[in-house]
Amino acid sequence: MMSNAEFPVARPRRLRRTAPIRRMVAGTRLHPAELVLPVFVKEGLTDPRPVASMPGVVQHTRDSLRKAAHEAVEAGVGALIVFGVPAVKDARGSAGDDPDGITQLALGDLRADLGDAIVIMSDTCLDEYTDHGHCGVLTEDGEVDNDATLERYAAVAVAQAAAGAQVVAPSGMMDGQVAAIRAALDGNGFPHIPILAYSAKYASGFFGPFREAAECAPRFGDRNAYQQDPAGPVGEALREVRLDLAEGADAVMVKPALPYLDIVRQVRDTVDVPVAAYQVSGEYAMVEAAAANGWLDRDRVIMESLLAIRRAGADMILTYWATEVARKLS
Numbered sequence: 350m351m352s353n354a355e356f357p358v359a360r361p362r363r364l365r366r367t368a369p370i371r372r373m374v375a376g377t378r379l380h381p382a383e384l385v386l387p388v389f390v391k392e393g394l395t396d397p398r399p400v401a402s403m404p405g406v407v408q409h410t411r412d413s414l415r416k417a418a419h420e421a422v423e424a425g426v427g428a429l430i431v432f433g434v435p436a437v438k439d440a441r442g443s444a445g446d447d448p449d450g451i452t453q454l455a456l457g458d459l460r461a462d463l464g465d466a467i468v469i470m471s472d473t474c475l476d477e478y479t480d481h482g483h484c485g486v487l488t489e490d491g492e493v494d495n496d497a498t499l500e501r502y503a504a505v506a507v508a509q510a511a512a513g514a515q516v517v518a519p520s521g522m523m524d525g526q527v528a529a530i531r532a533a534l535d536g537n538g539f540p541h542i543p544i545l546a547y548s549a550k551y552a553s554g555f556f557g558p559f560r561e562a563a564e565c566a567p568r569f570g571d572r573n574a575y576q577q578d579p580a581g582p583v584g585e586a587l588r589e590v591r592l593d594l595a596e597g598a599d600a601v602m603v604k605p606a607l608p609y610l611d612i613v614r615q616v617r618d619t620v621d622v623p624v625a626a627y628q629v630s631g632e633y634a635m636v637e638a639a640a641a642n643g644w645l646d647r648d649r650v651i652m653e654s655l656l657a658i659r660r661a662g663a664d665m666i667l668t669y670w671a672t673e674v675a676r677k678l679s
């Protein structure tokens with residue numbers, strides 16, 4: 350029955366006995382450079398404003414954002430991803446490609462302050478800028494008009510690159526968005542700007558707190574007609590990834606992270622580009638809320654969740670804890 354490779358010869362606990370042994374044999378490691386910090390900046394604020402459902406996260410002023418960005422650089426965080434919240438929104442999301450729009454101004458500030466000290470990314474979408482809160486422009490029937498939205502995304506991506514974004518990250522889940530943005534970047538002097546595509550993005554309840562932070566909850570309806578169904582067809586995520594790569598994506602993302610680790614693993618095993626996973630606002634809020642009640646060991650659970658995402662195959666992790674965790678790692 351028992352071969353001599355098994356107990357009592359085999360004792361897996363030998364490799365767990367001391368901290369140095371565990372450290373030596375660790376198969377999953379986190380590094381600050383692979384962490385990406387999402388940041389919110391709101392036009393017209395005089396003081397940073399706390400986001401109630403994300404304790405520790407704020408809507409920044411332009412100045413407080415510069416400070417937070419410096420802290421991220423100090424900690425060794427790999428990248429920032431900027432979400433701008435304009436004071437005035439309209440149906441087409443005009444602030445998204447206005448050179449004086451808040452996202453562009455913030456990207457310019459960061460570029461001027463930080464240069465190449467950290468990667469500066471921008472989320473390329475319309476929901477932060479539209480008065481109806483959807484990720485695209487609408488038809489007369491109130492549906493999101495895929496192809497008309499592509500033209501808007503192209504303009505937004507070019508405005509962001511012109512303002513100083515070093516990577517653009519389209520998150521709207523429109524068909525053809527990567528191709529449209531690639532063509533626009535290439536045609537406007539930005540062939541060197543990579544696209545990190547939010548390829549497999551699910552219509553998730555875990556985005557709830559973000560919609561407070563970015564003030565982008567849809568005024569009517571939901572995002573189910575463009576984001577993926579959590580119960581969707583087997584293979585849908587891989588199809589989205591394949592299409593995005595065919596359209597020119599340089600890296601792909603799975604979002605949310607922890608509830609979709611199976612998808613992270615499938616994607617990692619399938620593609621030959623970097624894979625990012627986004628530990629979203631609801632994942633953050635759950636841990637902070639439970640920890641505030643004394644129900645979870647906050648620091649331990651943060652590290653464990655990030656390790657799990659890394660172990661599932663993510664090369665980069667977007668997390669609101671990026672600066673804190675980077676400090677701890679270095």
Ligand code: PBG
Pocket residue numbers: 472473474475476477484520521555556557558559560572628629630631
């Ligand atoms: C869309 C976008 C969203 C998030 C990132 N980009 C919101 C949405 O799709 O509804 C969510 C991120 C999070 O929950 O932390 N621009």
